[in-house]
Amino acid sequence: LKPTKKALIVYCSPAGTTRHVAQTMKDKIQELGAATVICDLGNRGDEAGIISEIQDAKDRTLLLIGSPVYALHAVPPVMNFISKLPEGTGVFAVPFVTWGGVSSGIALYEMGKALAAKGMKVVGAAKVLAVHSMMWQIDHPLGHGHPDQEDDKKIRGLISQTLDKLSGEKIKTIPFSELVCYPEHVRSEMEKITLEARKEHMPERKVDQNLCTQCQECSDTCPTDAITFSPFPEFGNNCIFCFNCVRTCPEKAIKSDLSEIENRIRTMAKEFAERPFTEIYS
Numbered sequence: 120l121k122p123t124k125k126a127l128i129v130y131c132s133p134a135g136t137t138r139h140v141a142q143t144m145k146d147k148i149q150e151l152g153a154a155t156v157i158c159d160l161g162n163r164g165d166e167a168g169i170i171s172e173i174q175d176a177k178d179r180t181l182l183l184i185g186s187p188v189y190a191l192h193a194v195p196p197v198m199n200f201i202s203k204l205p206e207g208t209g210v211f212a213v214p215f216v217t218w219g220g221v222s223s224g225i226a227l228y229e230m231g232k233a234l235a236a237k238g239m240k241v242v243g244a245a246k247v248l249a250v251h252s253m254m255w256q257i258d259h260p261l262g263h264g265h266p267d268q269e270d271d272k273k274i275r276g277l278i279s280q281t282l283d284k285l286s287g288e289k290i291k292t293i294p295f296s297e298l299v300c301y302p303e304h305v306r307s308e309m310e311k312i313t314l315e316a317r318k319e320h321m322p323e324r325k326v327d328q329n330l331c332t333q334c335q336e337c338s339d340t341c342p343t344d345a346i347t348f349s350p351f352p353e354f355g356n357n358c359i360f361c362f363n364c365v366r367t368c369p370e371k372a373i374k375s376d377l378s379e380i381e382n383r384i385r386t387m388a389k390e391f392a393e394r395p396f397t398e399i400y401s
C-alpha cells in the first residue's frame with residue numbers, strides 16, 4: 120500500500136470563507152502526517168506549480184479543490200483551473216464549496232463532473248454553509264456565524280475519512296450525479312443560468328473620484344485582475360462581482376448599493392429552502 124503522502128489544496132476565496140475551509144483541511148491533513156501544498160487562485164497562487172505536481176503525481180495524491188457558489192455555480196477561476204488540468208493522472212479529488220444559504224445550485228456537481236472528465240477519481244466532497252458575501256454590510260446576513268465549530272468538525276471528519284479511504288485496497292468513488300440535491304429538471308434549469316447573464320442584474324459599483332487615492336488596494340485584492348486605472352479604477356469584463364474592491368477600499372471610494380438585492384436574496388433562500396446546510400459526501 121502506498122498511502123497518501125501529499126495533498127494539494129487549491130481554492131478561490133474572495134471573501135475568505137472558502138480559504139477558512141481550505142485551511143481547516145490543511146491543518147487536519149498535516150496532523151495526520153501528510154504534506155500539503157496550498158494555492159490561492161485569486162491571490163497569485165502558484166497554479167503552474169500545482170499543475171506540474173499533478174502531472175508528476177506519485178502514490179495516492181489528493182487534490183482538494185474549493186469554490187464559493189456564485190449564481191448557483193462554481194466561480195470561473197476554479198472552473199478554468201480544472202479545465203487546465205492534465206488528463207488521465209488518476210489523482211484523487213475532493214471538490215468543496217461554500218454557499219451563502221440561498222442555494223448551492225450545481226456547483227459541486229459541475230466541479231465533480233469536470234474533475235471526472237479529467238480522469239480524476241472523486242472520493243469525497245463537501246458543501247459548507249458560510250456567511251453570504253454580498254451581505255457583509257448588514258446585521259443579520261444569511262449564513263451568519265458560519266462556518267462554525269460544528270462545520271469545522273465535519274470538515275475535519277471528511278479529511279480523516281478520505282485519508283482512511285485512500286489507505287485501503289478498494290477505493291469507492293462518488294458519482295458526480297450524487298453531488299446535487301435537486302431533481303434533474305431543476306438541475307437542467309440551473310445549468311441554463313450563468314453568472315455571465317446574472318451580471319446584468321448585479322448592483323453597479325461607482326468610484327468617488329474625490330475620495331479615491333489610486334492606492335491600488337482594490338486591484339491588489341481583485342481575484343480576477345479585473346481592475347485597471349485610467350487614472351481611476353475601471354472594472355473589466357472578467358469581474359465576478361465579489362465586491363472585494365468595495366469591501367476593502369481604505370477610503371470607501373468604491374460604492375455599491377447592495378440593499379436593493381438583499382430582499383431578492385432572502386426571498387430566493389426561502390423558496391429554495393435547501394437543507395442540510397452543511398453536507399459531507401464520503
Ligand SMILES: Cc1cc2nc3c(=O)[nH]c(=O)nc-3n(C[C@H](O)[C@H](O)[C@H](O)COP(=O)(O)O)c2cc1C
Pocket residue numbers: 131132133134135136137138186187188189190191192217218219220221222223224248249250251252253359360361362
Ligand atoms: C456574486 C455572488 C453570487 C452569489 N451567489 C450565491 C448563490 O447562488 N447561492 C448561495 O447560497 N450563495 C451565493 N453567494 C454567497 C457565497 O456563495 C458565499 O458567501 C461564499 O461562502 C463566499 O465564499 P468566499 O468567502 O470564499 O468568498 C454569492 C455571493 C456573491 C458575491
